[in-house]
Amino acid sequence: MTSPLTRRHLLVGLGALALTTPVLAACSSPGTPTAPPSGDPDAKVTINFMHAMSSGALKPALQTIVDAFTAANPNITIQLTEQPNYGQLRAQIEAQTAAGAPPTIAQVYGDWAADYAASGVIVNLDEYAKQSGQWDDFFTGVQDDLKLTDGKVWMWPFNKSVMVQYYNSELVKQAPTTWDEFAATAAEVSTGKVIALSIDPGDASAPAGGTQLFEALAEAFGDGAFADDGTPTFDNEGSVKALQFLVDLKQKNALALGKNYPGQQALGSQTGAFDVSSVASYQYNLQAVGGKFELGVATMPKGTVKVGNIMAGTNVALFETDDANVKAAGWKFMQFLASPEQQAQWAVATGYLPVHKKALDESVFTDHVAKTPWVADATRQLDDSQSLPPAKWVQEASGKLSTAITDAVNGADVTETLKKAQEAALKVQKDAS
Amino acid sequence: MSRRRPLQSPWAYLLVAPALVVFAVFSIGPTVFTGVISLFDWNYLNASMSTFVGLKNYAQLGDLERDPSFLQTMGVSFWFVGAMVIGGTVISLVLALLMRTTTKLMLAARATVFLAHVTPVVATSLVWLWIYNPRYGLANALLHAVGGDPIDWLGDRNTAMLSVILYSLWHEVGFTTIVFIGGLTTISTELSEAARVDGASPMREFWYVTLPQLTPFVVFVVVTGSVASLHAFTQFFMLTGGGPDFATATLGYQLYQQAFVFRKTGYGAALAVVLFLICLVLSLGQLRLSRQLNRT
Numbered sequence: 001m002t003s004p005l006t007r008r009h010l011l012v013g014l015g016a017l018a019l020t021t022p023v024l025a026a027c028s029s030p031g032t033p034t035a036p037p038s039g040d041p042d043a044k045v046t047i048n049f050m051h052a053m054s055s056g057a058l059k060p061a062l063q064t065i066v067d068a069f070t071a072a073n074p075n076i077t078i079q080l081t082e083q084p085n086y087g088q089l090r091a092q093i094e095a096q097t098a099a100g101a102p103p104t105i106a107q108v109y110g111d112w113a114a115d116y117a118a119s120g121v122i123v124n125l126d127e128y129a130k131q132s133g134q135w136d137d138f139f140t141g142v143q144d145d146l147k148l149t150d151g152k153v154w155m156w157p158f159n160k161s162v163m164v165q166y167y168n169s170e171l172v173k174q175a176p177t178t179w180d181e182f183a184a185t186a187a188e189v190s191t192g193k194v195i196a197l198s199i200d201p202g203d204a205s206a207p208a209g210g211t212q213l214f215e216a217l218a219e220a221f222g223d224g225a226f227a228d229d230g231t232p233t234f235d236n237e238g239s240v241k242a243l244q245f246l247v248d249l250k251q252k253n254a255l256a257l258g259k260n261y262p263g264q265q266a267l268g269s270q271t272g273a274f275d276v277s278s279v280a281s282y283q284y285n286l287q288a289v290g291g292k293f294e295l296g297v298a299t300m301p302k303g304t305v306k307v308g309n310i311m312a313g314t315n316v317a318l319f320e321t322d323d324a325n326v327k328a329a330g331w332k333f334m335q336f337l338a339s340p341e342q343q344a345q346w347a348v349a350t351g352y353l354p355v356h357k358k359a360l361d362e363s364v365f366t367d368h369v370a371k372t373p374w375v376a377d378a379t380r381q382l383d384d385s386q387s388l389p390p391a392k393w394v395q396e397a398s399g400k401l402s403t404a405i406t407d408a409v410n411g412a413d414v415t416e417t418l419k420k421a422q423e424a425a426l427k428v429q430k431d432a433s
Numbered sequence: 434m435s436r437r438r439p440l441q442s443p444w445a446y447l448l449v450a451p452a453l454v455v456f457a458v459f460s461i462g463p464t465v466f467t468g469v470i471s472l473f474d475w476n477y478l479n480a481s482m483s484t485f486v487g488l489k490n491y492a493q494l495g496d497l498e499r500d501p502s503f504l505q506t507m508g509v510s511f512w513f514v515g516a517m518v519i520g521g522t523v524i525s526l527v528l529a530l531l532m533r534t535t536t537k538l539m540l541a542a543r544a545t546v547f548l549a550h551v552t553p554v555v556a557t558s559l560v561w562l563w564i565y566n567p568r569y570g571l572a573n574a575l576l577h578a579v580g581g582d583p584i585d586w587l588g589d590r591n592t593a594m595l596s597v598i599l600y601s602l603w604h605e606v607g608f609t610t611i612v613f614i615g616g617l618t619t620i621s622t623e624l625s626e627a628a629r630v631d632g633a634s635p636m637r638e639f640w641y642v643t644l645p646q647l648t649p650f651v652v653f654v655v656v657t658g659s660v661a662s663l664h665a666f667t668q669f670f671m672l673t674g675g676g677p678d679f680a681t682a683t684l685g686y687q688l689y690q691q692a693f694v695f696r697k698t699g700y701g702a703a704l705a706v707v708l709f710l711i712c713l714v715l716s717l718g719q720l721r722l723s724r725q726l727n728r729t
Contacts, residue, residue: 094478098478119476119482120479120482121478198568202674202676203677204674205674205675205690256568257567257588258567258568259562259566259587260562262568265569266568269569271568271569392696396695403676406588406678407678424500427498427499427500431697
């Protein structure tokens, strides 16, 4: 006698299959410091570089680097896997990694790398860094940015930027050098249709440039919005002064909130006087202005404590693989990306800043600086600018700041708003830990 | 010869196997797997590092200090679903009654209303993003023309959900209006004529004669509208990103945020299971109601 297959049998079978999946999943050991593999120099190797350098001048500039590398290393083929933006990049990296087929190398932010390192899917680069010969020539801020909160090196630099102030030179005759001057100038030029500064704080899940500006202000006025280990410090003096600064601007009708690069929109439509954003926005801002006036660019103003600046842009991580030749080729290309010659070319073509100090001496870069002197000042800020701590909760915690900025600028009490944001962010940290 | 029940023959399984395999791989399997993930602290990068936590992810649904809490998310969801279902049904009914005649003008009006529904949500959301732009948008220009102060439509928690609802209604009523127009063509005109002969006002005629005959269509619109609104995602993704301060973070959107933005895969899976159960209850309710209506 045979019993027919029942729905219960089917469900039990599927449930059992699903329950055993995690047990059957491939095991991997967390990354421990190992020496870089030498690899077989005669072996033909193909490596995959997943990136989001897909728009404007970025794509051809990256292709130029790849062409130069493959010309010098004919046995290595670089397969570029392009993603339209960083959100898609992260999703694609993680989908491939979860499926057991990660890219060889990929652009990553610090908080992504924190997750990847904890999951044992990227290579610890401590020994690689010691043997590279490049480490000592990276700017101090860049070196710090390559480490996670465990103090170990997990990434190698690629496209870094800092914040600068773009301004309409017809409205602003001389770039402010302090935030007090900035506030006075902003209030002065905000008449008629002009509102001096427009920012997008983002939202709870995706903090944007306005929140980054707040974090730079918190550095300029105090100790910043996060401690080195990633603990939120939204209710400290610097953070309170930073938010009060933005609220005061709003009260003088010199600040507006918007979405999708509102500073750039306002500058381009001549309804704004400033845009405070990344150096990488230079080409986009020039395009928005379209020759209607001369676009001024200057480094960030100084606060009561120092020049606060937030380093942005990504690094590159090397993903775990058993193939020593692939690993060696990936590491070779990572060093090539960070080399002085390539960094100088890359900076001139894209507006990003060179991460290698010797790139400043390359003739292509010195010519570039002769035409755009502010680039030299901005590059020097790589030494002092802070990047957000590479802890996995930092992005979500920054989202609480986005909400606080929006609320306070729309009239809520500054101290209370930050206190609430701090409590919410501490809970995020606790849950993530 | 006794009649064999379907699915007792091996041939039956063989014949339905191809469809069953597709359904199992793309629907049943992922659904069961989501249920399993909801019982784990799931490492999305390395499944072998996941740890079994039992019902902990479900227990977190009761954590009121969570930002946003599940209760808050459900409140936001019901606000959106309620506005879409009640508002959408009423507006669609009114539009259907206005456009029930088949004059050229009314046919053009039907096409116009339906056109909004067939446009891609991503593209039209981008257009509405500009309409709602606090500095340059059409909405504030109109407000300014009548002497009003500008509003940060999508940035202010008091107006963000209202703005998304307005867009969603604009996009969705085209479909439900056509459903009701279809329904109006099937109902008996004799009953309406009889009511008018007996002196019923248009309002009473609608209430006591037309609406009861439209009940199956109303049930269909309400149930499918509820399920679709619970699943709504794209307009929230494009217009508000669930903000400000999670004021527009519905259950469907929170599921995405928790699982794919904040990488809390286990908790996101628990939310998905809850959403699945709600939709299941609604769908079973619709089936039951439809059967009852068919019998009567």
